[in-house]
Amino acid sequence: MTSPVPASPLETPRLRSLFLLCFKIGVLSFGGGLSGWLYKEFVLSKRWIDEEDFSSSLAISQMLPGANVVNLVICMGEQLRGPVGALACVLGFLVGPFFAVVGLCQLFDALAGYPLLPVISDGVAFAAMGLLIIMCVHGVRRAMRFPPSIVTIAVTAILVGIFRFPLIPVACVIAPISVALAWRRI
Amino acid sequence: MxxxxxxxxxxxxxxxxxxxxxxxxxxxxxxxxxxxxxxxxxxxxxxxxxxxxxxxxxxxxxxxxxxxxxxxxxxxxxxxxxxxxxxxxxxxxxxxxxxxxxxxxxxxxxxxxxxxxxxxxxxxxxxxxxxxxxxxGGITAFVIAGLSGAILYFAPRFPVLGVLALGGLAAMLASTLSTWVSAL
Structure with a gap:
């Protein structure tokens, strides 16, 4: 769509509305499934962003380093209101969790004398590992379409997870090879 | 410093x-x-x-x-x-x-x-x-991580906070049980 006049004018939000919406999502964002929530708000409810723009922003957010949701709100903020919009979105999104996580940490320290606390905390950590395992299962299933991707996954996991090679050099070596393989396949 | x-x-x-x-x-x-x-x-x-x-x-x-x-x-x-x-x-x-x-x-x-x-x-x-x-965490770690993964894999709408709370509760129960067993 390159017509000078947009066919269906999507509304341009005010900076304050962007900040407040991202604040709300950030502070209530327990666990995953957040891209679905952003999709519902930005595309379906507010109609600020259209379907195709959303999915391409999502792809960029996922392939680049950084928390996916943070990257996603940056892309949408930039698209809607430029650099200031991106800043409003990312600040709105992070300010709530920043204070919440430190607050929870203080609460944890205040309860430190309670003997069952480390046991419970371990249980929460184990359950959280379960969340990571699902991400792995979904990722491996997606990679099944192209066997070399499975090799990439395995080599990365073994070098960093079992032989404890430092993560950053490993990623810097494997990532270009993996992209080159994808390039040859497409 | x-x-x-x-x-x-x-x-x-x-x-x-x-x-x-x-x-x-x-x-x-x-x-x-x-x-x-x-x-x-x-x-x-x-x-x-x-x-x-x-x-x-x-x-x-x-x-x-x-x-x-x-x-x-x-x-x-x-x-x-x-x-x-x-x-x-x-x-x-x-x-x-x-x-x-x-x-x-x-x-x-x-x-x-x-x-x-x-x-x-x-x-x-x-x-x-x-x-x-x-x-x-031995077997407890594997069981809790496996169960929490399974819950969210088969019921993606299950609230994450609920799964984390269940994990804490399960670890507490497991620890209490093992204290009892060793006291017998």
């Missing part, structure tokens, strides 16, 4: 910001190595507690850096760690989005998207492995 600590925090987290492909889960193994083994800012026990706290709080899992910064150098440490982990990746994402959004149908763009995805997955698996090693 204090300034040195803040600079050290920034220097640890900035490189991780740019390697967190697929999000914060991909750098758990690296952060653990740097903060527990290399710098000894926290011990294994504290690291695991902070991991649990960062997952039970709202926001991205990368807020793990925020609580480590807070533990090491208070509010200022939390602030520096958060900026160090989020600013570089955010600037990168902003620039890439601005520069390449018009090229998203091009071949190199697709190759980049599809090539980076498996690296991110491999790093997350490495993170899970190093957390299991750190937790040293």
């Amino acid at each position: 204090r300034l040195d600590t803040l600079i050290a925090i920034a220097l640890v987290f900035i490189p991780f910001s740019l390697t967190s492909i697929g999000g914060g889960a991909a750098i758990v193994a690296g952060i653990q190595h740097e903060t527990v083994t290399v710098h000894a800012w926290v011990n294994s026990r504290e690291f695991l507690d902070l991991f649990a706290v960062s997952r039970a709080a709202p926001g991205p899992g990368m807020m793990l850096a925020t609580v480590i910064g807070w533990k090491v150098a208070g509010w200022l440490g939390a602030f520096v760690a958060t900026l160090a982990l989020f600013v570089p990746s955010s600037l990168l994402c902003y620039s890439v989005f601005k520069l390449t959004n018009h090229h998203r149908d091009k071949k190199w763009h697709r190759a980049m998207r599809e090539g980076l995805a498996p690296v991110g997955i491999g790093l997350i698996i490495a993170g899970v492995l190093s957390l299991f090693r750190l937790a040293d």
Whole structure:
């Protein structure tokens, strides 16, 4: 769509509305499934962003380093209101969790004398590992379409997870090879 | 001394910001190595507690850096760690989005998207492995992690906070049971 006049004018939000919406999502964002929530708000409810723009922003957010949701709100903020919009979105999104996580940490320290606390905390950590395992299962299933991707996954996991090679050099070596393989396949 | 600590925090987290492909889960193994083994800012026990706290709080899992910064150098440490982990990746994402959004149908763009995805997955698996090693929770760890994964795999709408609470409860029950059994 390159017509000078947009066919269906999507509304341009005010900076304050962007900040407040991202604040709300950030502070209530327990666990995953957040891209679905952003999709519902930005595309379906507010109609600020259209379907195709959303999915391409999502792809960029996922392939680049950084928390996916943070990257996603940056892309949408930039698209809607430029650099200031991106800043409003990312600040709105992070300010709530920043204070919440430190607050929870203080609460944890205040309860430190309670003997069952480390046991419970371990249980929460184990359950959280379960969340990571699902991400792995979904990722491996997606990679099944192209066997070399499975090799990439395995080599990365073994070098960093079992032989404890430092993560950053490993990623810097494997990532270009993996992209080159994808390039040859497409 | 204090300034040195803040600079050290920034220097640890900035490189991780740019390697967190697929999000914060991909750098758990690296952060653990740097903060527990290399710098000894926290011990294994504290690291695991902070991991649990960062997952039970709202926001991205990368807020793990925020609580480590807070533990090491208070509010200022939390602030520096958060900026160090989020600013570089955010600037990168902003620039890439601005520069390449018009090229998203091009071949190199697709190759980049599809090539980076498996690296991110491999790093997350490495993170899970190093957390299991750190937790040293034996069979309880495997059972709770497996069950929580299974619940959310088959019932994706189940609230995450509920799964985490169940995990804490299950660990408490298991520990109480084993005390009883050993008392018999």
